[in-house]
Amino acid sequence: MEDVQPQWSRETPWRQGHVLCAKARAALELHHLDADATCVVVISHDCDLANDNLRAEPDVEVIIGRVVSATNGNYSWGKAPRTLHLPMQRNGAILAVELVTTSKRLVLKSALAGFEPDGAFELDGKGLGVLRAWLSSRYNRAAFPDTFVRRMDKTGISKRIAKKLEPHGALISFVYFTIDGGQTLERPDTEPYELSIVLVYPPGDDAEVTADAADELAEAVKADCEAKLQDKKQIIIKSCIAISEDDLPVSRARVLTHWRLEHMTLKSDGDDPSAISI
Structure with a gap:
């Protein structure tokens, strides 16, 4: 008797997030x-x-x-x-x-x-x-002005932020930027961008302790970025604050732009996460 080939059905046990054996x-x-x-x-x-x-x-x-x-x-x-x-x-x-x-x-x-x-x-x-x-x-990434992105790379601010946040990956869930109060302008070399940074964190089991840790990290990020920015014609750090996910209203989120630490995935360190064989 021939083996019956399994058929795919609507009762399949497979769901998004499942792992293959x-x-x-x-x-x-x-x-x-x-x-x-x-x-x-x-x-x-x-x-x-x-x-x-x-x-x-x-x-x-x-x-x-x-x-x-x-x-x-x-x-x-x-x-x-x-x-x-x-x-x-x-x-x-x-x-x-x-x-x-x-x-x-x-x-x-x-x-x-x-x-x-x-x-x-x-x-x-x-x-x-x-x-x-x-x-x-x-497929849903915000676009920042090209001039701003180049300045972030040139000044090393992108790496500074990433390096400061890396040890606190579980603490910070999102990083938001506001540039020039929400404008998206290509500024000439003589005009600096004004950058405000918002670190969003999940409140966790002890909201007060988490808030203190997030506030401390926000102050450290601001101080570190300002120390790096010797040329005030490039970028000015107006503020860096931490806010709980529970306290971020939709109206506020709409005027913020999500900054993703993309450069970290492009560095060459001999450990290529995309290396696979089939």
């Missing part, structure tokens, strides 16, 4: 160059996964990631649009999974139908929200 990875030949640390995560939306019309929706989109030994703060909370360090649980223990946008692949539903998700991995609701926001951010 070792047998599925081997059968589909999905391997990171850091083979022993490979972690392949499903990123297709649940509605697309439930679609059993394989002519209309034949594939499941995944990212070939890897488990990393420590979280880089500049890759947490979706701060960088190209690389994400996503907290997950494996057999009850917290770990970080590194996902890189260039490591996306398509897998046929018919090929995945015979496998179950790896039950050892668990992604909670907050983590799933971070994953979804990060996936959409690549």
